[in-house]
Amino acid sequence: MRPTPFSRPTIVAATELLDRHSQAGINRVVIRLGLEAEVSSSSDLSVGKKCALIARAIVLRPDRVLETVDGPMTLGEAVVREAVKLAQPASTDDAHTAFLRGLARDGFVLVPAVGGQNASIRAALPNEIQLPATDDDVHHLLRHFGFITPLGHLDQAIDAHTRGDWAACNAQLRSFLEGLFDDIARLTYPQQAAQLATSDNRRTLLGNEGFLDSGRGEWSIDGKNYVNGLFKMLHTHGSHPGLSNEDHSTFRLHVVLVTAGMYLRRLYRP
Incomplete structure (x- = not known):
């Protein structure tokens, strides 16, 4: 069972x-x-x-x-x-x-x-997603890799969702995902990542080095890919959308958890 x-x-x-x-x-x-x-x-x-x-x-x-x-x-x-x-x-x-x-x-x-x-x-959502198990897995792997900053943003996002503060939840989810890719880049390609000034640059590094799979549409040089599309959605009207609602904030939380779980497991089992 x-x-x-x-x-x-x-x-x-x-x-x-x-x-x-x-x-x-x-x-x-x-x-x-x-x-x-x-x-x-x-x-x-x-x-x-x-x-x-x-x-x-x-x-x-x-x-x-x-x-x-x-x-x-x-x-x-x-x-x-x-x-x-x-x-x-x-x-x-x-x-x-x-x-x-x-x-x-x-x-x-x-x-x-x-x-x-x-x-x-x-x-x-489909039963296969198993969101509570995914959430537990994400928290476990964040601690395993020592990704403390993104872990803090994720916990704040969940707390904001619990309070019904949708704008704060949305902002923290974007910060969480941005920090996660930053930390993955610093862990996997420390020398190159140290020379890059922005999170966009570090995500490009992950794409160019193949951590983000171009064959699956996760990354592309024209910007029309899953990761860039996800960040555009998370950044709708800025980090703090003026008008958000429970359904859309919950949708963002689900997508971010599933996405983070996939990349953390990839990092854990390359």
């Missing part, structure tokens, strides 16, 4: 939504999640305290497999699906906002309840 398709922030946000349950309701959730050993059913514990214990148990073992009425699934996925039953797409309170943005970052959308049916979720 694949790892849970949801990231830690989404799982934590899901457990916070469970706070809307009554004592009886949260106890039923505990049983469905198989967490009786970790979470007492005693009424002496508040619902909020039980939610905190559920969150702790799940973030420690999100990939533990459960047998559910819908078939086997990871504990992380199971708690997200429990939260979906309570989700209200039109709600703007902090708990709902954090949960819906987490789903979006992970490549999922909430489908509102229709005809008495509970709300549900569906993948907005």
Whole structure:
């Protein structure tokens, strides 16, 4: 079975939504999640305290497999699906906002309840992309290579997305990708990169030396290639687009994560 398709922030946000349950309701959730050993059913514990214990148990073992009425699934996925039953797409309170943005970052959308049916979720992107795993891989490889500056920009982009600050997220994503290519150039071609003054020059170096694959359209001397096109899109109306929205900011985040993962893995396994 694949790892849970949801990231830690989404799982934590899901457990916070469970706070809307009554004592009886949260106890039923505990049983469905198989967490009786970790979470007492005693009424002496508040619902909020039980939610905190559920969150702790799940973030420690999100990939533990459960047998559910819908078939086997990871504990992380199971708690997200429990939260979906309570989700209200039109709600703007902090708990709902954090949960819906987490789903979006992970490549999922909430489908509102229709005809008495509970709300549900569906993948907005192909399952093969596995965004949470890609994000983890990118963070791991950034630390492996010591790319601390781009790592900081990526973390700030994700934090800005969580807050709903789309312009800041967009700006940090561009800075992250620019810093990533700078650091790759300095690591792979240190002498040449040290003599170059701009990030554009260092990306050209990566293209000329073959790190960027011209045969796949990643680089070309006429500028009509994937990497240049991506930077043009990220730089729409400058680093801080005057009017951005959640959908486009989330799209940028997805594209940048997948792109960064591809080049970091290429660097790791040349």
